[in-house]
Amino acid sequence: MADKRQTKARLVKGFRDILPQPACQREKAMRTLQDVFQLFGYQSIDTPTLEYTDVLLSKSAGETEKQIFRFEDAGGRDVAMRFDLTVPFARFLAMHRHEVGLPFRRYHIGKAWRGENPQKGRYREFYQCDFDIVGSHNIQADLDVLLVAQAALRSLGVQKFKIHINHRRLLKDLLSHWNLEAQYLPVLGILDKIHKVGKEKTQSELATILPNHADLLWRFVQPQGNSEQALQHLQTLFEEQRVDTPALGDLKQIFEQLNALGLGGFYLLDPCITRGLDYYTGIVFETFLEDMSEIGSVCSGGRYDNLVGLYSNEEISGIGGSVGLDRLLAALEEIQGALPQISAADVVLIYAQDMQSQRRLQLALQARGIKVACFPDDKKLDQQFRYAQSLGARVGVFYKEKEGFILRDLASRENIPAADVGAAILHIRKMIHG
Amino acid sequence: MADKRQTKARLVKGFRDILPQPACQREKAMRTLQDVFQLFGYQSIDTPTLEYTDVLLSKSAGETEKQIFRFEDAGGRDVAMRFDLTVPFARFLAMHRHEVGLPFRRYHIGKAWRGENPQKGRYREFYQCDFDIVGSHNIQADLDVLLVAQAALRSLGVQKFKIHINHRRLLKDLLSHWNLEAQYLPVLGILDKIHKVGKEKTQSELATILPNHADLLWRFVQPQGNSEQALQHLQTLFEEQRVDTPALGDLKQIFEQLNALGLGGFYLLDPCITRGLDYYTGIVFETFLEDMSEIGSVCSGGRYDNLVGLYSNEEISGIGGSVGLDRLLAALEEIQGALPQISAADVVLIYAQDMQSQRRLQLALQARGIKVACFPDDKKLDQQFRYAQSLGARVGVFYKEKEGFILRDLASRENIPAADVGAAILHIRKMIHG
Numbered sequence: 001m002a003d004k005r006q007t008k009a010r011l012v013k014g015f016r017d018i019l020p021q022p023a024c025q026r027e028k029a030m031r032t033l034q035d036v037f038q039l040f041g042y043q044s045i046d047t048p049t050l051e052y053t054d055v056l057l058s059k060s061a062g063e064t065e066k067q068i069f070r071f072e073d074a075g076g077r078d079v080a081m082r083f084d085l086t087v088p089f090a091r092f093l094a095m096h097r098h099e100v101g102l103p104f105r106r107y108h109i110g111k112a113w114r115g116e117n118p119q120k121g122r123y124r125e126f127y128q129c130d131f132d133i134v135g136s137h138n139i140q141a142d143l144d145v146l147l148v149a150q151a152a153l154r155s156l157g158v159q160k161f162k163i164h165i166n167h168r169r170l171l172k173d174l175l176s177h178w179n180l181e182a183q184y185l186p187v188l189g190i191l192d193k194i195h196k197v198g199k200e201k202t203q204s205e206l207a208t209i210l211p212n213h214a215d216l217l218w219r220f221v222q223p224q225g226n227s228e229q230a231l232q233h234l235q236t237l238f239e240e241q242r243v244d245t246p247a248l249g250d251l252k253q254i255f256e257q258l259n260a261l262g263l264g265g266f267y268l269l270d271p272c273i274t275r276g277l278d279y280y281t282g283i284v285f286e287t288f289l290e291d292m293s294e295i296g297s298v299c300s301g302g303r304y305d306n307l308v309g310l311y312s313n314e315e316i317s318g319i320g321g322s323v324g325l326d327r328l329l330a331a332l333e334e335i336q337g338a339l340p341q342i343s344a345a346d347v348v349l350i351y352a353q354d355m356q357s358q359r360r361l362q363l364a365l366q367a368r369g370i371k372v373a374c375f376p377d378d379k380k381l382d383q384q385f386r387y388a389q390s391l392g393a394r395v396g397v398f399y400k401e402k403e404g405f406i407l408r409d410l411a412s413r414e415n416i417p418a419a420d421v422g423a424a425i426l427h428i429r430k431m432i433h434g
Numbered sequence: 435m436a437d438k439r440q441t442k443a444r445l446v447k448g449f450r451d452i453l454p455q456p457a458c459q460r461e462k463a464m465r466t467l468q469d470v471f472q473l474f475g476y477q478s479i480d481t482p483t484l485e486y487t488d489v490l491l492s493k494s495a496g497e498t499e500k501q502i503f504r505f506e507d508a509g510g511r512d513v514a515m516r517f518d519l520t521v522p523f524a525r526f527l528a529m530h531r532h533e534v535g536l537p538f539r540r541y542h543i544g545k546a547w548r549g550e551n552p553q554k555g556r557y558r559e560f561y562q563c564d565f566d567i568v569g570s571h572n573i574q575a576d577l578d579v580l581l582v583a584q585a586a587l588r589s590l591g592v593q594k595f596k597i598h599i600n601h602r603r604l605l606k607d608l609l610s611h612w613n614l615e616a617q618y619l620p621v622l623g624i625l626d627k628i629h630k631v632g633k634e635k636t637q638s639e640l641a642t643i644l645p646n647h648a649d650l651l652w653r654f655v656q657p658q659g660n661s662e663q664a665l666q667h668l669q670t671l672f673e674e675q676r677v678d679t680p681a682l683g684d685l686k687q688i689f690e691q692l693n694a695l696g697l698g699g700f701y702l703l704d705p706c707i708t709r710g711l712d713y714y715t716g717i718v719f720e721t722f723l724e725d726m727s728e729i730g731s732v733c734s735g736g737r738y739d740n741l742v743g744l745y746s747n748e749e750i751s752g753i754g755g756s757v758g759l760d761r762l763l764a765a766l767e768e769i770q771g772a773l774p775q776i777s778a779a780d781v782v783l784i785y786a787q788d789m790q791s792q793r794r795l796q797l798a799l800q801a802r803g804i805k806v807a808c809f810p811d812d813k814k815l816d817q818q819f820r821y822a823q824s825l826g827a828r829v830g831v832f833y834k835e836k837e838g839f840i841l842r843d844l845a846s847r848e849n850i851p852a853a854d855v856g857a858a859i860l861h862i863r864k865m866i867h868g
Contacts (some may be wrong), residue, residue, distance in 0.1 A: 009746065
């Protein structure tokens with residue numbers, strides 16, 4: 001019978017707990033990302049969870065407004081929980097641009113919140129792992145972000161992926177040349193859904209809004225094998241149409257440099273990539289896993305012309321990307337069956353009335369980076385062994401006054417004596433590292 | 435003249451941005467804490483930012499209610515942002531106790547929010563770094579948490595600190611013996627403020643509510659030099675009063691084991707420690723920096739009898755602690771003048787039209803753990819050098835077709851030639867590591 005004063009333990013719709021094993025996986029992945037970002041000179045920043053609603057929504061269309069968690073704080077302020085890390089970064093730059101100096105590379109790993117209808121694998125609270133370089137128009141900045149994206153995925157253990165690259169100016173300059181600038185956003189919208197709705201529907205939608213140019217545009221977005229072929233194809237098409245665009249030269253340079261670094265195989269020139277209706281103005285990219293492209297992009301981004309324009313007259317452009325870590329980890333788990341288990345402890349101290357010697361060994365092992373948990377209760381040995389194994393431990397440690405340490409190999413059930421701390425360390429290292 | 439469509443970039447009262455250098459310091463400190471917690475077998479978990487308000491407030495007095503960020507979500511749910519990590523952990527355990535298994539060691543590093551009036555160094559959004567072991571009554575669990583607290587602080591580079599330990603049963607059993615149980619919470623409240631209000635006021639307040647026992651109680655909380663002396667003093671006092679309490683034996687055991695591990699010097703038996711009116715029932719502790727005790731405790735915790743009782747009929751007791759990381763980092767900065775600067779990059783690639791060779795060197799250096807940022811714009815050399823130095827870099831790298839790499843020592847302004855990537859790596863390693 002439940003106590004009347006008890007409250008039912010439950011979660012708010014769209015939110016979830018992260019249990020130890022996935023939490024450790026995620027933490028490990030985040031540290032890997034931090035390491036990669038830092039190797040390229042990107043620096044961590046943090047911004048508040050709550051912002052003024054007008055600050056968050058200054059650039060938004062109505063869709064975002066419907067999804068944000070918005071309320072009045074105790075001081076009567078209209079505040080909301082951030083729905084991404086980009087808008088807060090723009091606000092941050094408008095306020096701290098002179099403190100951080102330009103060019104500025106930042107990464108930000110943090111939570112964001114959106115009141116979307118929860119779906120499988122999608123929650124109202126999620127992590128974003130963003131990296132940006134602002135204050136440079138140069139192609140080297142674009143290359144930098146593309147290199148980080150590739151290094152990040154490989155460091156996370158992903159090998160079979162392709163970063164699909166496009167340049168928004170290609171489409172824009174093509175439409176301008178045809179005096180069809182007004183169709184730029186509608187066409188972006190149609191192309192963005194090509195993988196969802198299929199080729200036929202896309203083709204007929206294009207024909208509706210661009211009756212005289214649909215075929216040409218269709219040629220424009222046709223896949224062409226590898227990046228060199230795609231580039232050649234685009235050059236031919238643009239020459240035919242007598243359209244001159246700097247975007248082609250930019251793409252050419254980027255692929256040349258990626259190839260020279262021996263990394264070309266991780267990238268693909270793909271004119272279908274649009275990044276929806278977002279604020280991008282130059283290079284855009286999305287990343288697909290070869291074994292699971294259906295889950296969508298696991299790392300996306302692009303160049304934007306004026307990030308802080310909503311808050312300041314200063315123009316700061318940049319390019320950035322974002323790793324979809326939750327989605328990526330879920331995909332890796334599905335591809336590999338399971339992510340490699342992270343042990344909670346390598347060694348477990350088996351309970352004894354007097355644990356002094358075991359505790360001394362614990363500290364000595366920890367100083368060598370070995371994880372040691374102590375079983376804190378006087379329970380049956382079987383129970384303690386099962387517990388140790390559930391933590392992923394390899395060794396159980398006893399101590400007996402006259403014999404010294406006894407090291408229990410939890411897999412083989414063999415007991416190995418070790419006279420003192422030094423001998424125990426040697427044996428345990430062998431037992432753990434094989 | 436500001437554009438009318440512009441929004442003023444500003445922060446909500448009580449919230450702050452974290453700039454790159456402090457953000458990197460904090461991230462580094464958090465990783466150190468993660469490492470220490472893991473070495474003792476504690477596992478990471480995460481819980482949502484938003485919880486049902488009744489779940490968060492089930493155990494609270496009115497004070498918390500006034501301070502939480504509470505609102506109705508779009509689905510009409512009464513939700514609130516978590517104000518600590520302990521209440522969500524209790525809710526988590528009520529729901530996942532069988533999945534995680536007991537005893538369970540968890541750590542949780544995450545943000546919490548309270549609408550307190552902002553003061554110097556106190557914000558409405560802050561990190562908590564909690565570690566707990568639940569499902570054990572044994573003194574080994576208490577010892578475990580006390581060892582983690584000590585190891586955490588030392589790993590963060592703090593050497594001069596004392597973990598003040600008390601046991602709540604001492605006071606409780608003393609008052610019970612005098613038939614004054616009703617005064618337990620009031621006395622806790624008075625003792626908790628001793629450092630704020632001073633001895634005299636404390637003494638007179640005790641005299642008011644305990645007219646016949648104030649002197650004895652005053653003797654009870656008098657500092658006695660080291661822990662052995664304090665223990666002896668308490669034993670004498672309790673014997674005199676003929677009060678028998680298991681708390682004395684527990685404390686004796688704990689200090690014996692800490693001394694046996696050579697760690698006794700980091701701890702002090704201190705009957706003044708109460709941890710306010712919180713839910714603790716056994717050992718309680720607070721940690722003070724010897725060079726800055728006025729900032730209060732930087733790591734506190736204690737044993738609680740029934741954490742999940744508000745949500746479940748199952749009794750799960752445990753002991754836990756929490757590192758006050760923001761406060762600790764601020765204190766270390768003040769004690770040391772400044773925290774050691776973390777470089778954003780070790781090496782900066784100086785801009786060139788063709789950066790292929792420099793980029794190749796970048797990847798090779800990064801594979802060796804060296805942080806390399808690329809200056810992405812064609813700017814004057816002076817500006818690039820200043821930028822590199824502002825990142826904390828030691829080396830600037832040029833490449834010339836005929837000469838190979840030129841390595842600029844940014845401090846001595848010396849240029850060192852290096853024919854190829856291999857030679858450049860050798861030189862740069864020397865330049866960075868001295």
